[in-house]
Amino acid sequence: MKYDYVTAKTYDEAIMDIKKKYGDRAMIIRRTEHAEGGFLGFGKKRYVKVLVSISDDEYLKKSKEGFAYLQSNLKGAGTPEKTVPATKPPIDSGVKNSIQGESISLSILMEKLNNLEKVIQYKEFNKGENIHPNLEEIKDILKENEFFDDFINELIEEINKSLPLSKINDKSEVHKFVYEYIKKDLQISGGFKLDNVKKVLVLVGPTGVGKTTTVAKIAANAIRDKINIELITIDGYRLGARFQLEKYAEIMNVKMMNIEDNMELQRVVALSKADMIIVDTTGRSQKDEINILKMKQLLDLRNCALEFVLTISANTKQKEVERIFKSFDIFDYKNVIITKIDESDSIGAIINACIDKKKAIMYYTDGQKVPNDIEKADIFNIISKIKGLETEIFFSLAKY
Ligand SMILES: Nc1nc2c(ncn2[C@@H]2O[C@H](COP(=O)(O)OP(=O)(O)O)[C@@H](O)[C@H]2O)c(=O)[nH]1
Ligand SMILES: [Mg+2]
Structure with a gap:
């Protein structure tokens, strides 16, 4: 991910420059108004500075994959299913339709990136140090009982695949899953x-x-x-x-x-x-x-x-x-x-x-x-x- 400042006389011009330079890969992070020069408050040159982040193509691809992943995995866990925000982004009056279109597509992209962030967080949550507390607990229990690491890791992966977050949040659901998982494969x-x-x-x-x-x-x-x-x-x-x-x-x-x-x-x-x-x-x-x-x-x-x-x-x-x-x-x-x-x-x-x-x-x-x-x-x-x-x-x- 790269960052760039784009300076233009107006915000609309800045958007057009950004679009020309970076296409779909740009996301607006911040916009600031500036004035410099002039005398006693007169004749100041006004301009707009827009900070953008530029995703590389790989990131954009992941964003799309990540979004699909999120939709299929976090359904029912309070995740918004729609990508287009209900309210349109604020657009200055007199802005051309094309620019309005660009802003919307940037908003969609922003939404997608936000969702990607959630996916990454969700994945991170279940990996390494940030594992879900209920999965952490079950991991400790199985370790304490001397189950092998490979078995524990496969089981955790299986829980992540099979249980929605709403059930992982419920400790007894996780314990029940472990019981069923062992029962399924253990011969008596x-x-x-x-x-x-x-x-x-x-x-x-x-x-x-x-x-x-x-x-x-x-x-x-x-x-x-x-x-x-x-x-x-x-x-x-x-x-x-x-x-x-x-x-x-x-x-x-x-x-x-x-x-x-x-x-x-x-x-x-x-x-x-x-x-x-x-x-x-x-x-x-x-x-x-x-x-x-x-x-x-x-x-x-x-x-x-x-x-x-x-x-x-x-x-x-x-x-x-x-x-x-x-x-x-x-x-x-x-x-x-x-x-x-x-x-x-x-x-x-x-x-x-x-x-x-x-x-x-x-x-x-x-x-x-x-x-x-x-x-x-x-x-x-x-x-x-x-x-x-x-x-x-x-x-x-x-x-x-
Ligand atoms: N605490 C406990 N001791 C046991 C159990 N089964 C056998 N033992 C003891 O283990 C020791 C060895 O048992 P043994 O039958 O001679 O073992 P073998 O060498 O495999 O034939 C004996 O002192 C048994 O009393 C058990 O289930 N619990
Ligand atoms: Mg004997």
Whole structure:
């Protein structure tokens, strides 16, 4: 944007000069009357000085685009739809029609530029430091819950695209949008399903997340539901771990076996009369890829509904979550169990990873007590774990 002073004897002449020199690109900013020379107030030379701003072509193009954008985006938000002002700009008497026309077109341009300014402000508002306070708040909430930046930014963009300003101004509308957005993409399986074929449920995951405890919880609840189950551990090299499951099996009075190789496993599964076999796996580190590969080979089973479940602790640091999801990819797991929710403030990263990788949440566990501290996941109990998201109103409206 450039600026120029145009001086002429009269305002009309100045307008004509401006039009000749700059065409449509000029916008009048200020007009001042001057007088100089003469003696004792007589013979002074009078003239008009007009300050104009000159837009470059790119700016003018943006103005037009910006105006269209504003019209489509800010409709209903109190933005004037008409570009031509109701009152004509003041024009001196005796001004020619053509000049009047020029003034109107300059006014229209001025109006367009004003609107462009609003568009820029609106865009700026939703970017960087000037983000709308309600979007700023939701951003903070999701960050606090350890959702990933990419997810948050996409969500904010989606809100800007889908919600009119009048709804963005309403905090509960923004929260509702976030709830719907997560609900739309988050898969929930809410427990295992039995098929006609024998089910083999295998819990994999990092050491110490609570696999053995969770196996015991699932088993105890299945027994309560009169499902015939058996337990297998391939955690044999860690004697302590094996005894841990043995102890649970003893209390629940279910069969438990320690398996060392694939042949043995195939035989045991084939001979089993159970509806479901739950397998507790080694607690070796997920960084140990060779062991993961060996485990995969050991667990290669046919003629049964083999299902791997990733067990991950809610305590897992945000940057670890993606790596863990990835390192167990080899098992082609479809479901996730979140453990130790009672010890963590934020499960956003896990929810986020489940959305990204299209994994369903099966259960969450919230304490050490077997069998009680486990819940089948549903959309309400999972989303309500997002601290700061006001979900009560939507839950009360939603049908179970
Ligand atoms: N607070 C809490 N502790 C849990 C939960 N699940 C398991 N634990 C504890 O975590 C520790 C490791 O559990 P374990 O089942 O041996 O983990 P594994 O190595 O994955 O088999 C034990 O002390 C469990 O009691 C849970 O949901 N909440
Ligand atoms: Mg274990």
